[in-house]
Structure formats: structure tokens, C-alpha cells
Amino acid sequence: MSHSGGSQANMDAGKEGLPRKPRSAQPPHVGRCLSLFFLACAAYFILWIPGDPPSCIGALVKCLPILCLVALLWAVRARVVLQGALLSSAVGDACLVWPAAFLYGVATFTVAHLFYLWAFGLTPLQPGLLLPVVLVFVPYYGLLLPHLLPDMLLPLTAYVLVLAAMLWRGLARGGSAGWGSLLFTLSDALLAWDTFAQPLPYARLAVMATYYSAQVLIALSGFRGPGLKTN
Numbered sequence: 001m002s003h004s005g006g007s008q009a010n011m012d013a014g015k016e017g018l019p020r021k022p023r024s025a026q027p028p029h030v031g032r033c034l035s036l037f038f039l040a041c042a043a044y045f046i047l048w049i050p051g052d053p054p055s056c057i058g059a060l061v062k063c064l065p066i067l068c069l070v071a072l073l074w075a076v077r078a079r080v081v082l083q084g085a086l087l088s089s090a091v092g093d094a095c096l097v098w099p100a101a102f103l104y105g106v107a108t109f110t111v112a113h114l115f116y117l118w119a120f121g122l123t124p125l126q127p128g129l130l131l132p133v134v135l136v137f138v139p140y141y142g143l144l145l146p147h148l149l150p151d152m153l154l155p156l157t158a159y160v161l162v163l164a165a166m167l168w169r170g171l172a173r174g175g176s177a178g179w180g181s182l183l184f185t186l187s188d189a190l191l192a193w194d195t196f197a198q199p200l201p202y203a204r205l206a207v208m209a210t211y212y213s214a215q216v217l218i219a220l221s222g223f224r225g226p227g228l229k230t231n
Helices: 002-015 028-047 056-075 080-097 099-120 127-147 150-173 175-197 203-223
Strands: none
Touching: 028 056, 028 203, 056 080, 056 203, 080 099, 080 203, 099 150, 127 150, 127 175, 150 175, 175 203
């Protein structure tokens, strides 16, 4: 009743030469969720203290930006597979807070990338994009391999293969999905080198800045493209 009444009022206003009420380009909760995401990112970088021992509070602060993106996709009824990817990422973030749970984090992020692969789909296929992906991943992993412990070889090799496939499909999808997959790969490359090969200056800042940027770009890709339509 109220919607039809508002439409009739707009029509009457148009007939009388009065300005019509502007229609919102997107639901207001989208802007609110994105604002909460950026505030949560700011809280993480402000509250993070190098050398702090792992804690549940630290894990929660680290996961909050990703949970804000889950709320955003839920609010706009985006595909459940994207929400699953973000929830898996949040669990992985929490696991990586504790060094002893590192392999659990690798496993959950592998699941997240499989969800992203599902979301990106296989059309357009663009097999030509595989060549640059292989040319980047093979030399980098070859340099990293001598620094890995034997029990890390199998899970990290599996993870790298899934990550490379996610990057390929993200680049094939294009737009913010492509940029997001690139930043995700860069974040993981920095994290792996800092963890296993050689400490990097400002590594945590660079890793988390690229990571949060990647996740929000991939989440926003859910608003476009036939393969990532909302329900």
C-alpha cells in the first residue's frame, strides 16, 4: 500500500512539474556494512601491537572486518557460496593467530578458495591466462620450497595449486574479482616469504592491508556479472 502510494505521489509530482523523490541506487544497509568493514579494519590496525601473545580477543578483532563482509552479502542476499568463502576465511584468520594452528588455517583458506572457484565459475574459460599464472607461481614456489619443513610440503603444495586456480578464474572473471584475486595472491606471497624464508619489514601491515582489500573487492564482485548474481 505505502509503495504504490509513493509511486502515485511521484507520478502526480511529475505531472505537476514538481521534483520527484530520488530513488536510492543501493539499499542503505550496503553503505552501513561497508562503513563497519572499514571501521573494523581501522580498529585492527590501531589495536594491533607487535609481539602481543595470541588471544581470543586478538582473533576476534582480526576476523571482524571479514564478518562485516559476510553481513553485507547476507543483507543483499548474495550467493551463499561467497558467504561460505568469507566465513571460511574468518576461521582461517582465527587459526593463524596461533602458530600451532597454522595448518588448520591453511586447510580453511583452501576451502575458502574452493568456494571462490565455485563462485567465479568456468566461463569465460580464457585458458591463455594460465600461462602468466604458471610463470609467476612456479618460480616463486621454487624459491620458497627449500625453506619449508617436510610436514609442510604436501598441505602447502595443495594450497598453492588451489590459490593459482582461484587467481586464474578471478582474472578470467575480471573487474573487482580480478583485482581481488591478485591482491589475495600478493598477500599470501608476502606472508609465506615472511614466515618461511626471511622476515620482511612491515610484513604484517602489508599482508593484512592487501588481504582486507582483496576480500572486499571479491565481495563487491558479487554485485555484478552473470556468474556472481545475487539470488
